[in-house]
Amino acid sequence: MQNNIRNTNLRFNLDKEQQRKAWEYLHTMDRQDFKSYSQVISLALVDYFDRYYRTQADPYLETREREELFVKQIVDAVENSLKQALPLFLSGLTAGMAQREPQIRASYISLFHFYIRSVKLLCPFIRV
Template identity: 55%
Template sequence: MRKERRIINTNIRLNLCDEQDRKAWEYLQTMDRQKYKSYTKAVVAALNDYFAREYRNKEDPYLETREKEDAFLERVETAIRNGVKESVPMAMAKNLFEMLAPFVKESAGEKELSDLTEEKESEQHTEDITDWEQEADLDAALDFADSF
């Protein structure tokens, strides 16, 4: 059984001196022939996409803004995830060091023990400041992300 066809033939004129027309012609010349078997298929896809977007924006003028905001939030979330991935190994190393510290104290002499204690206190103070700064940065990023 043969499929019924209703074909309308129309011409498109492109003025290659006009920037928009020239660009359209270049797109048609470089289109993927596996995806679009003919100019007709490419033009139909382009027209449908263009006017569908136009009508959606007409019905919902804030659609484009929301799409941009969603893309921005995705970039922020990715940056936060990457930051957490980078900071987790350092936190694990700190915890491991704290767990091993009593064993190191036992094996160290009195003089070495006092040196280690002073060094650890100095490092702890520096780490506390760094941890506080990282925590403040993370809180600020999360508050920003939550505001959307």
């Protein structure tokens, strides 16, 4: 049976801010979530180098990630405002349609269609 365990030593210079902070993280980590130093260090190294090599291969990765986050925030905001405004709008629309003339009814419908088209233009990811 092969021995697949490798040992290495780490040295932290506590006078350097980043190394001191790493040392503190290692010694204050939650042992329920992280079973060993090896687990934490391997997770951190793999995360760091995966991201490093992705950004080397794709220099615009971080910009795209920020843009995607921004678009997601816009989509979420539009969805939330739709959830809040649409029931009131539809109840007003149905109440108005029952009481008013066909011309006013058509203006409500065109306003509703304009609202839906605006949402689709702003956020093409939303299915309405």
